[in-house]
Amino acid sequence: MNLEVLYEDNHIIGVVKPAGVLSQSDGSEPAGEDMLSVIGEYLRVKYNKPGKAFVGLVHRLDRNVGGTMLFAKTSKGASRLSAEMRSGSFKKGYFALAEGYIDTKNGILRHFLYKDEQRNIVTNNPKKGKESILAYETVGRIGKYTLVFALPITGRTHQIRAQLAFSGHPLADDVKYGGKRVSKGDISFPALWSSVISVKHPTKDENIILKSIPRGENISQTWKIQEKQVWEMCEEYLKGIDKDEINRLYGIRN
Numbered sequence: 001m002n003l004e005v006l007y008e009d010n011h012i013i014g015v016v017k018p019a020g021v022l023s024q025s026d027g028s029e030p031a032g033e034d035m036l037s038v039i040g041e042y043l044r045v046k047y048n049k050p051g052k053a054f055v056g057l058v059h060r061l062d063r064n065v066g067g068t069m070l071f072a073k074t075s076k077g078a079s080r081l082s083a084e085m086r087s088g089s090f091k092k093g094y095f096a097l098a099e100g101y102i103d104t105k106n107g108i109l110r111h112f113l114y115k116d117e118q119r120n121i122v123t124n125n126p127k128k129g130k131e132s133i134l135a136y137e138t139v140g141r142i143g144k145y146t147l148v149f150a151l152p153i154t155g156r157t158h159q160i161r162a163q164l165a166f167s168g169h170p171l172a173d174d175v176k177y178g179g180k181r182v183s184k185g186d187i188s189f190p191a192l193w194s195s196v197i198s199v200k201h202p203t204k205d206e207n208i209i210l211k212s213i214p215r216g217e218n219i220s221q222t223w224k225i226q227e228k229q230v231w232e233m234c235e236e237y238l239k240g241i242d243k244d245e246i247n248r249l250y251g252i253r254n
Contacts, residue, residue: 001021006210014210056074056081065194066193067094068211093151094195098171099171102138102146165179183220193212195214196246214230
């Protein structure tokens, strides 16, 4: 794997995870092909380490979702970033290519998501589910799809995929939640991309923002429906994304 590094210092490293790659090995793939292993090997070689390099997994992306990820290079970095995850100050934004036309500029989706562990799918269940809040802005229309920038206020399994589907706009190729098949083969690659991470640096008094767009060899066939128009629209939208803008979008819920 050609590792695309977005940011690196003594404590953290931000990279782009390709769609189809595990965040952490679950034993189902050949050794060394998950992101944790790939980054560990990258650090071992780069810094000529005699043994394994420390890499801390701070958050995960579903296997078939690509995009921006942040890892820790030290135990201090891992501990502090994990604390930010728990406190809700670790903010993440995603691009999603949803079926149909969403005619609202922005909004909030609220559902009660309940995970069926056996089927690995979530349903909207007001009695058993956990309240799930999703803020979004519509970026633009691309053919029969709407490009959405989504920010999960709560961190639930399959939250963006499920909530957009429950609202009548499943993601392209997300067959699990009713989307139409786009990619070839047996694997479905939902049109979801981790585009932005905004977080306080674990050792510095500053905020860092990591950005990426679905473009190049790291994307799935799903994003190649109208690739040039998609990445141009994503790129233009991200020009205006900074810490204040992320906080404003998160504040839509209020």
